[in-house]
Amino acid sequence: MKEEQSANKGGVRVDTREKIARRAEKEIESGNYVNLGIGIPTLVANFITENKQVVLQSENGLLGIGPYPTEGELDADLINAGKETVTAIPGSVYFDSSESFAMIRGGHVDVAILGGMEVSQNGDLANWMIPGKMVKGMGGAMDLVHGARKTIVIMDHVNKHGQSKILKECQLPLTGKGVVQRIITDRAVMDVGSHGLELIEVAEGYSVEDILNCTEADMTVSEKVKLQAF
Amino acid sequence: MKEEQSANKGGVRVDTREKIARRAEKEIESGNYVNLGIGIPTLVANFITENKQVVLQSENGLLGIGPYPTEGELDADLINAGKETVTAIPGSVYFDSSESFAMIRGGHVDVAILGGMEVSQNGDLANWMIPGKMVKGMGGAMDLVHGARKTIVIMDHVNKHGQSKILKECQLPLTGKGVVQRIITDRAVMDVGSHGLELIEVAEGYSVEDILNCTEADMTVSEKVKLQAF
Amino acid sequence: MKKIYSDFNEAVSGIKDGMTLMVGGFGLCGIPENLIKALADSRVTDLTVISNNCGVDDWGLGLLLKNKQIKKIIGSYVGENKEFERQMLAGEIEVELTPQGTLAEKIRAGGAGIPAFFTPAGVGTPIADGKEVREFNGKEYLLEESLTADFSLIRAWKADKMGNLIYNKTARNFNPMIAAAGKITIAEVEEIVETGDLDSDFIHSPGIYVQALIQGNQEKRIERRTVRQ
Amino acid sequence: MKKIYSDFNEAVSGIKDGMTLMVGGFGLCGIPENLIKALADSRVTDLTVISNNCGVDDWGLGLLLKNKQIKKIIGSYVGENKEFERQMLAGEIEVELTPQGTLAEKIRAGGAGIPAFFTPAGVGTPIADGKEVREFNGKEYLLEESLTADFSLIRAWKADKMGNLIYNKTARNFNPMIAAAGKITIAEVEEIVETGDLDSDFIHSPGIYVQALIQGNQEKRIERRTVRQ
Secondary structure (H helix, E strand, C coil): CCCCCCCCCHHHHHHHHHHHHHHHHCCCCCCCEEEECCCHHHHHHHHCCCCCCCEEEECCCEEEECCCCCHHHCCCCCECCCCEECCEEEEEEECCHHHHHHHHHCCCCCEEEEECCEEECCCCEECCCCCCCCCCCCCCHHHHHHHCCEEEEECCCECCCCCECEECCCCCCCCECCCCCEEECCCEEEEEECCEEEEEEECCCCCHHHHHHCCCCCEEEEEEEECCCC | CCCCCCCCCHHHHHHHHHHHHHHHHCCCCCCCEEEECCCHHHHHHHHCCCCCCCEEEECCCEEEECCCCCHHHCCCCCECCCCEECCEEEEEEECCHHHHHHHHHCCCCCEEEEECCEEECCCCEECCCCCCCCCCCCCCHHHHHHHCCEEEEECCCECCCCCECEECCCCCCCCECCCCCEEECCCEEEEEECCEEEEEEECCCCCHHHHHHCCCCCEEEEEEEECCCC | CCEEECCHHHHCCCCCCCCEEEECCECCECCCHHHHHHHHHHCCCCEEEECCCCCECCECCHHHHHCCCEEEEEECCCCCCHHHHHHHHCCCCEEEECCHHHHHHHHHHHHHCCCEEEECCCCCCHHHCCCCEEEECCEEEEEEECCCEEEEEEEEEEEECCCCEECCHHHCCCHHHHHHHEEEEEEEEEEEECCCCCCHHHCCECHHHCCEEEECCCCCCCCECCCCC | CCEEECCHHHHCCCCCCCCEEEECCECCECCCHHHHHHHHHHCCCCEEEECCCCCECCECCHHHHHCCCEEEEEECCCCCCHHHHHHHHCCCCEEEECCHHHHHHHHHHHHHCCCEEEECCCCCCHHHCCCCEEEECCEEEEEEECCCEEEEEEEEEEEECCCCEECCHHHCCCHHHHHHHEEEEEEEEEEEECCCCCCHHHCCECHHHCCEEEECCCCCCCCECCCCC
């Protein structure tokens, strides 16, 4: 098994983040409406190929996020859900928070890509609080996991102590129960199906056995598992 | 007791409608947002004095109904809740049906003036169906009676058989239960209070006794009852 | 970029017998008249139609009534035509009358992923039959469930090619909520403009709710022509 | 014609100790900054504040935190400042965390006369504690009750003299629902125009929701200045 640094130092970690983001981009089809969470998910936008027409939703009230502004374009009244200044593409729409979550909750967003602290083998997600630590709030995550047609969690496969973040059962308080359809890590891609967790892709540098060894959750291996997939 | 024609023939009936509408207009204060029901209530708009700034709400999605259009102004996309072509005043707003009833249900409309078939002494209103007859629907009436800060019913005091329309209990299926605050008829004005129905005004040509005689509901007479009030 | 049809018959060709449809409009104002005409031509039947009204004898949803294509109608005020009255009295059509504000909110909830809500309209009336009543802050409310549809047919004023819509005056009415509550929403519009031509701050229905567009000329019949001198 | 204040201190003078306030904005974007400053100057205390966020250390609702004017905050993401963290860990402030979409819908429901609704957000999480869970169509939902306020403080871009409002870009966010959910709503606006100068088809908040207006200059601080080269 290849050793990777989880801490954010030097190029290695950045490469890992980029690797996950690049793989996650493949989940997005042309014509999709997509919500990207804060953190690594936001990076996915950088890798969307030009032949795809994708509309990015920001839950604070924007459909059609554009690139970050130049100094001259900077507008305090135009931010994304991470409170970063952004721009808007032609054909973008502004709306209020109630409409924004009507859109999300009502199943109109095709794909939501979120970060995760823990995911369980039945698709539970924990990504908003650690007991004993300062809790800042869940923001829109609890609504997003229920609304999007496909909820994808992207995260490191193991935590900084080398422990699996994909568990039989989440230990942290949940964000949503049975809400995750696909997990993409630096090492593998797994689907949560009606028969439990299934390994469908293994990243370069890892074997199926490596993945099973570093995953606490029960997991079957797809007959069509793709090796050296990304 | 003065005999009046309930049937819609000649000037007498028209005068009665106008009399009721003119009295109802006094319920409207400057600055009010008002919803006028179909029928006699719609007539009230004709009598709003010029010194009052009143905004009329139409539940199909307009705040700020103006007068009927001239031939040249006629616009199929601009109608009131009675499906009549109208105009809109400067400062008017168009919105969707959900927003319109949010406005109504949320208590933002100051006064609703509706027609009635029967009102009970505890403020129940029946104005949408007669069993055995074709039922066209309640439209927005059931929402309006709950939403407006003040719900006023205007109608003839007695039906075409001379029977009281103000009853101990409504006989027809209800539009709303305990929703009417004031009743204005061609003969009197009555309030529904916590102690039941109270006579507060008597129209010209009638005595307090006349009103009590033609009203089936239990009713007290206000100490300050106003005679020859309208 | 959204699917843009040029033929109304093709636009409604996905609508099959037994489906549930929502149709925008208030009276004849803001109805997708050419989509309705194409649906009448298609002769699909056993439809459940959710719409505030049901047209008049020879226009709007009245065309579907005449063809007996409607099995059930959910609306707030439906009796503006004789054929409807005949079918209703003969028990040929099922009618579910819903207070107008409740109808608007049930449709809005359907598009917004809210399965049910409490509302005061209808408490103590025949509308409350069989429904849960609950008190909040001393007042009684009914539990009402949301509505969705297999297809939503709406009319808008202008669309851009991303499906963003704006409506004209009171022709807006039920159209925006119906746009959001349909699995597949087809918008009949007066004009299709280029992406970017509509102001992002002033879009009534974001394109995310719209699956297809078609441009058409509307007769815009007036139900109650009322003029002053 | 609405009440138009010229003095921010006077505008907030009706707000008393112990009241419940809603304040518009997302982060520092679209907050009624001058109304908040006047409220900080007023030193009213024991406030319950409903707002998606709670400002930063030296701006927005953070100013009220610093003065210990807030007894309880209801929001979805509140920890962007150290004083908040200190008060929370010391048990000096009560915090009710609410999923952002649920918060938006609770406020919208408050303005719309809907006392409660079911929503999927929070099922199976700590948010569900003590709340009714009910299944609709095979999926579980939580019952959530609506929110209203004694005063709503919002920021809009332009108002006409009838109180009709439009917002700019994502500064809209929670402002329109908060406008409707306040018993008294005061709108801080960038510009007041004559009645008739706003297009009736494109009003975001109809004036019926607004009780008073005040024009002010906003600093519009940026929380995360992110630029490309």
